[in-house]
Amino acid sequence: MRKTIWKSMILSTLAVGSFAFPVPASAAVQVNPVPGLRQDFIKGADVSMLPEMEKNGAVFYDVDGTKMDELQIMKNHGVNWIRVRIWNDPKYGVLGGGGYTDEQRALELAKRAKAIGLKVLVDLHYSDGWADPGQQYTPHAWKNDSPQKLEQDVYDFTRKIVQDFRQQGTLPDMMQIGNEVKNGMLWPVGKLPAKDGGKAFFRLMASGLKAVRDLDPDHKIKLMIHLPDGGDNDVYRKFFDMLVKDNGVNDFDVIGFSYYPFWHGSLQDLQKNLDDVSARYGKEVVVAETAYGFTTDNYDQEKNHYGPAEARRSGFTATVQGQASGLRGVMSDLAAVPDGRGLGLFYWEPDWYAVPGAGWKAGSGNNWENLSMFDQNGKALDSWDVFRDVSDETAPVVPVTVTEMDEPEAEGSTGIPVKLPQSVLVTFSDEHQEMLPIVWKDSAPVYDKDGDYSVSGSVEKIDAPISCDVTIKPKANLLQNGDFESLSLDGWTVTGDKWTAQPTSGKGDAKGEGSLHYWGGTPYQFTMSQEVMGLTPGKYTVQVSAQGKEDSSKFCLFLIGDNGEKKTAEISTTGWNQWRTVKIADVEIKNGKAVVGVDMKGAPDKWGSVDNFKLYRQEDSKAAK
Template sequence: MSQVSRRTLVRGAVVGATALAAGPALNIGQASAAAFVKGADISWLPQMEAGGYTFRNSSGTQQDLFTILKGYGITAVRLRTFVSPSSDPSNGHCSIDETAALAKRAKAAGMQVMIDYHFGDTWNSVGVQNPPAAWASMSYAQMLDAMYDYVFHTMNVVKANGVTPVWVQIGNEINTGICRPTGALAYHPDQMTGLLNAAHDMVKTVFPSASVLIHLAQPQKYDAIKAFLDAYVAHGGKWDITAFSSYGSASAAPGIVGNMNSARQTYGKPVMQVEFGGRVDRPDATRAALEAYITNLKSIGGLGLFYWEPEGYSPFTSYNMGAWDASTRRPTTVMNGFLNA
């Protein structure tokens, strides 16, 4: 499909879908606690399995990771995708073909799926928002076309694998914008919004029912959250759910979730926590924090919480905020937080 016809389609069908999505947004956020989503980002799983890493349940029996997670009430997975990743096990992979294949496995396991676009060749986060190498020298107009093409293509790859994502996150921890400097919040909020709206519209073209998430980090810094959302709204930004990352302690959870609630009330969109984690060597404290976040999120009508890479363990990764014991290959007591809350 040509770029011109795609944009024509966006102006028709997608505008209608967006209007429908905008109407019931607060109703989604006011869903009952029974609908609260408990999820996990497990994007490292294929690389770990390829490296011979296995997983045991709490009794010590080796099982498929999906089976173990379901035993803790996990019903959804979040899967990132990079544009042109390297073959590095920890910092690469996650091409759309790999991500779609993992999404297909998740669907077969009875899980709901969230696709997490980083719009880079490797990690993008609150402090780093680098465009894919192939986009780096593009003008804004060229990058806008690339965004339309990329999201349209990748969503269709997911569709070809028989998966309909419930949620699609456009950008990862985008407090300072995306594909900087072209889409930097500080310099080009209009271009930032244009790129994100292009992604939004292509998601809705392929999957009209999918909820599109804008993802921001560090909700404890509410002024920065407000600065982004004010600029995004002012330039016509489109989204369905405001998503957050937070790795705070149990004692910090009420205040941090309170800030999420302020965003919910101010901008009229339901909220979700798509990243949480805590020290693997302090499992009791991490479990308490997980329970505190879930409890507080439920109290404000939050949609759910996803643990970031609970299955990651040494020596595959030096990341120390998973929820698996490297020596026993069993989940730690942290995972009981999903059941306790």
């Protein structure tokens, strides 16, 4: 798609809401203050990688180039909390990677933080390495213990942590019992879902909570339970209904959310979830993890989590201003939680720029450096100022204006209604982006000759005209967004485990700029489909190309004709960047309708991508010859 840029004409002025505003000449990054922000609002950062980075030679500079301790840089820009994770015995986890975050390192970080007036959140993983929805493994020291003994293990381990921090004079201000525990912890005993309704897992949680309360009867330490998928209200209701209502585990203060906008939905999704969960369970809420990218560049050999597709899904451009505006949006959501229950947020690893030796596991690189808040040389980005500026009630509020809008394109065949894009990507002066609906003068044009055409319409929300260039040619692909070059799922419907299937970009993962990528750390299943209407009677072919890990996963292309018969073709993958094309041909369509797509039943760690979906009328193909 091409882009239309407004250099001076202001098309509209929108309600500022959660957004930042244009950058005046005197500031590199500037944001509007957030109304209703608590005086004690948590502006935190997870700095668990810091000791490993410093060990490997990392040096940090403030925005003016002054070399400085990284914790002091954060405080200078308004950060008031740190978060540190604790793994049981990292030598059995990722062999020293991921920051080798044992208790000793956490104690040292807490001591440094408290010395300069920062508060501390301790995140107990109860594992020897990374704990998240796809991996919650019992640590080596406990792996042969019974369910009852594991409860005691959790109690003793947690109690020791509290005692050690207290003895050092750095009692935590908040503690997490587990990390992203949607699927339980201490697998297999504490894995969810479970035949016992999760009772074994919830007893483990209760044991950890009790260990803290026994040493802290005055509740000086806030206790948090933390889940991923911050925009998915169903996940939170299901989990906390079981925890609180079904199992009576309620002696905690805070519900924590991981919210990465390129994985977990929009800010609107987050807001609805924060509001509902805090009211439903009577708890305070914290975004325990979030991040926005400042670039899509990569500064080492490790493939990054964040690229062009993720930038587009995040709702903010991959710029320093976009990073600041995205963070402000999360803060605004938290400030709006009723009854002041939105406590604040923690940015996950803003200091983790690419430093050789400080990888996500031993021997690997950094897949996070373009989501950090330091550049590739360790210099702080201007986006750090968002932590300070959101509380500046004296700052002016400046309206947000449109700066750029994509110009859509479509193609089709003679005699068949062309499927026009129903929305367009619009960029605003604060670097936030929205997909806005389009109203076309002719929503399904039909042409009787090959050639180039144009359809006009309007984007009503911003009162702007728009046009779509339409190309009519033989053997045209009748699917919308079949090549995912828009790095979106426009035109497609995904059901099942939606989070496992996302647009991506990258050499080898796509045949062009974009593709549909899939992966799951646990068994998963999804269907992606597109319905096509107005087809001319005749025989049709559907095809798709795929690459990925070779395993026993069940994966097929399908086409459902207008008689309801579903034809399928198995898709097999043989390795990364080994593309294979699968076709279903000679499907008779008489009444103008077809549904095409893929069904995936993925084994754990099944990864790969599909690209270049095509549906075409075979008679058109012959005519083209």
